[in-house]
Amino acid sequence: MSYEKPLPDRDSEPHATFWSACDEGRLLIQSCPDCESVQFFPRTWCRFCGSNRIEWVEAEGTGDVHTYTIVRRATELPSFTDEIPYVVAYVELEEGVRICTNVVDCEPDTVESGMAVELTFDRVTDELALPKFRPRKATDR
Amino acid sequence: MPLENVVVAGIGETEKSRPSRNNDQPYHDLEEYFWMAADRTLEDAGVGIDDVDGLGVARSSTPTPYRYPMMLAETLGLEDLSWVTASDHCGGQAIPLVVQAAQAVETGVAETVLCLGADTPKHPEKGSGEIFPGDPRGFKRNYQEPFGMQGANAQLAMVQRRHMDQYGTTIEQLGSIYVTQREHATRNPLAYFDEPVGLEEYRTSGMIADPIRLFDCVLPVNAGFGCLLTTPERAAELGVDPVSIAGFGHSHNPEVAERPAFTEMGIEAAGRRAFEMAGLEPDVMDFLQIYDDYPIVELMQLEELGYADRGEGGPFVERTDLSVEGELPLNTGGGQLCVGQAGVGGASFVQLLEAVRQLRGDGGDRQVPNAERGLVTGVGGGQYGKNLTAHSVAILQRGVGA
Numbered sequence: 239m240s241y242e243k244p245l246p247d248r249d250s251e252p253h254a255t256f257w258s259a260c261d262e263g264r265l266l267i268q269s270c271p272d273c274e275s276v277q278f279f280p281r282t283w284c285r286f287c288g289s290n291r292i293e294w295v296e297a298e299g300t301g302d303v304h305t306y307t308i309v310r311r312a313t314e315l316p317s318f319t320d321e322i323p324y325v326v327a328y329v330e331l332e333e334g335v336r337i338c339t340n341v342v343d344c345e346p347d348t349v350e351s352g353m354a355v356e357l358t359f360d361r362v363t364d365e366l367a368l369p370k371f372r373p374r375k376a377t378d379r
Numbered sequence: 380m381p382l383e384n385v386v387v388a389g390i391g392e393t394e395k396s397r398p399s400r401n402n403d404q405p406y407h408d409l410e411e412y413f414w415m416a417a418d419r420t421l422e423d424a425g426v427g428i429d430d431v432d433g434l435g436v437a438r439s440s441t442p443t444p445y446r447y448p449m450m451l452a453e454t455l456g457l458e459d460l461s462w463v464t465a466s467d468h469c470g471g472q473a474i475p476l477v478v479q480a481a482q483a484v485e486t487g488v489a490e491t492v493l494c495l496g497a498d499t500p501k502h503p504e505k506g507s508g509e510i511f512p513g514d515p516r517g518f519k520r521n522y523q524e525p526f527g528m529q530g531a532n533a534q535l536a537m538v539q540r541r542h543m544d545q546y547g548t549t550i551e552q553l554g555s556i557y558v559t560q561r562e563h564a565t566r567n568p569l570a571y572f573d574e575p576v577g578l579e580e581y582r583t584s585g586m587i588a589d590p591i592r593l594f595d596c597v598l599p600v601n602a603g604f605g606c607l608l609t610t611p612e613r614a615a616e617l618g619v620d621p622v623s624i625a626g627f628g629h630s631h632n633p634e635v636a637e638r639p640a641f642t643e644m645g646i647e648a649a650g651r652r653a654f655e656m657a658g659l660e661p662d663v664m665d666f667l668q669i670y671d672d673y674p675i676v677e678l679m680q681l682e683e684l685g686y687a688d689r690g691e692g693g694p695f696v697e698r699t700d701l702s703v704e705g706e707l708p709l710n711t712g713g714g715q716l717c718v719g720q721a722g723v724g725g726a727s728f729v730q731l732l733e734a735v736r737q738l739r740g741d742g743g744d745r746q747v748p749n750a751e752r753g754l755v756t757g758v759g760g761g762q763y764g765k766n767l768t769a770h771s772v773a774i775l776q777r778g779v780g781a
């Protein structure tokens with residue numbers, strides 16, 4: 239069965255680099271050598287100082303749930319109807335950026351702000367792996 | 380006062396419509412809404428089309444050709460305009476558009492400027508169109524939609540979740556804003572909703588993106604709006620009740636912090652600029668017309684504009700009577716949550732025009748007694764990983780500026 243959900247642009251930069259890395263199991267964020275800021279989502283410039291010397295760095299893949307929502311109705315993206323209820327969250331990575339993602343491998347009602355999570359890739363097509371997060375046990379810290 | 384040679388001399392607002400396959404509500408296209416809004420505004424001010432020498436147009440989310448304001452001038456029969464502009468500030472648009480137009484009149488570039496905003500997010504065959512404009516940085520397509528991020532509803536749900544977790548804000552507190560505005564809408568013939576609802580109906584209105592419920596979500600409608608600005612002398616000749624702009628302030632892209640707070644909007648700076656220009660304090664406002672796409676957005680504005688401390692918006696709305704008869708009347712015509720929001724093209728006109736009505740004493744059975752001045756806000760610009768980012772505040776007052 240074909241994958242009906244929205245696909246990112248994997249052909250043009252900076253998105254191609256990001257999604258190729260995901261395909262290899264690595265989550266990339268960006269760092270600026272001029273002002274030492276980190277940023278996400280990927281851009282070809284630094285949104286803090288305007289530098290175009292932006293560099294890719296691999297994230298550790300740990301963080302916590304900054305905030306989240308449990309989607310109950312697919313008001314804009316009907317292709318997600320079969321996933322309902324599911325959790326969309328902004329996870330704050332150890333590196334200091336927030337990433338829009340899903341919290342998986344747990345009941346939606348058990349997700350909380352501040353919950354410790356870790357990276358897991360969800361391979362949804364042959365070419366696409368989505369970086370998602372799952373609960374991290376306290377002893378893993 | 381910086382804008383003492385300009386007043387609002389007329390307003391116009393169409394009925395609201397949500398046409399679909401399942402109803403027979405009327406459908407008009409964008410150009411028809413602009414035409415109706417212009418017609419009503421000119422009639423309200425008592426001026427002819429030939430008196431207009433300036434045109435301001437709010438950019439709609441319904442697609443329009445490039446150089447659309449010039450096309451619209453042709454549609455409306457406006458010739459030899461000495462000033463034309465377009466605004467593109469997302470949901471906050473009416474405020475920056477009208478303020479720009481006021482500056483054109485103030486400086487004598489134009490004498491009589493017609494500002495228009497309209498949008499048609501609902502289509503009887505195509506269903507819902509775009510309420511908010513596309514994806515300027517590509518983050519929506521590339522870094523949100525693959526995860527099933529359901530637009531503004533999900534984004535604001537995450538803002539509200541954070542506010543609830545951080546400050547203990549409750550559904551009942553947010554619901555009280557909605558219930559109050561819904562009652563106000565019953566007194567506004569131009570509002571889409573005309574039946575009141577109670578707190579329980581709000582609470583059980585259907586979960587969309589937890590904790591955002593159906594009645595938290597702004598109501599997309601098709602509509603057109605207009606506002607005419609001219610000099611105090613010309614307004615006196617026309618015999619209209621003038622309303623002036625005592626102060627205004629903007630703050631766009633307010634925050635470039637490394638970890639911007641979800642619960643902070645950044646409208647504080649826009650408010651500070653507006654209050655400073657007017658030489659007025661927040662507590663002298665007779666009413667507030669606060670941009671409302673979701674009750675949580677109103678709550679955060681009350682905090683940032685000086686009505687409640689940070690995080691205290693919930694207890695504030697709980698102890699404050701926000702009704703027309705109360706101590707701080709809020710969105711006295713029902714706000715966009717109950718009147719409807721016409722995409723981004725008509726956004727925040729509901730706030731602006733209701734303020735003008737109140738200050739002219741045209742509020743009918745929702746008139747705030749002795750309304751002398753009031754606050755109007757416009758907000759837009761949803762971004763990745765943070766709150767809204769385009770903010771405008773204006774303080775309107777009865778009569779000509781001193």
Ligand SMILES: [Zn+2]
Nearest residue numbers: 270273284287
């Ligand atoms: Zn930089």
